[in-house]
Amino acid sequence: IAKSLCWRQCGKTGDHTHIFWDCPVILAYWKNIKLEMEKIVKREVPSNVRFFLLGVISVDVFNADQRYILRVLLLIAKKNITANWKSVKSPTVTE
Template sequence: QSKYKENSSPKCWRECGEWMANHSHIFWSCKAIKGSWENSIKEMLNIFGISLGKNPPVILLEKIPEEINKNYSHLFLIIRVAMIKQMMNSCLVLTRRVALSLNFPFVSRLNRCDTTC
């Protein structure tokens, strides 16, 4: 049972099958986005020449790795935000389906986001 809302399910809203999904699962370890994280980490290696590994504080919490030159730290943050935005946009179809099933008030806005989000 979710501690945030009564009558809500702790099941992952990305429909991966996880029944006890917490924030760590939703934003990092969910198998629905795991491949996206791995691809993003590979791209960061190509761009900056350093391996981020699977390091949630660096990617999720804006901790800039020490290996990145100060001159490139702002670029690192911009690319990181772009990665996360792309990953979340790739989940938009699933989010729309879940929102429709739950009758969320923003569903009409989601229907307009087919090509612009």
């Protein structure tokens, strides 16, 4: 299979991880999502792939309500990426 380049024109190979995480365009998006989440749960959220893509939320750090809202926000944030599939631009936090 020929490696296809990322459609966001960053010049890198556009595999699954890249499209959802590694791409510089999408990393900026996740950074903004993180800031919004921290405003909502009023504490620091992790900035790793385990939290954002696999949805691993620490029971030691977040209570049940916080885990629930974080799960919902992560779901919307990922849905937003698939909704903007093949778009050069990043989805926005407002979306």
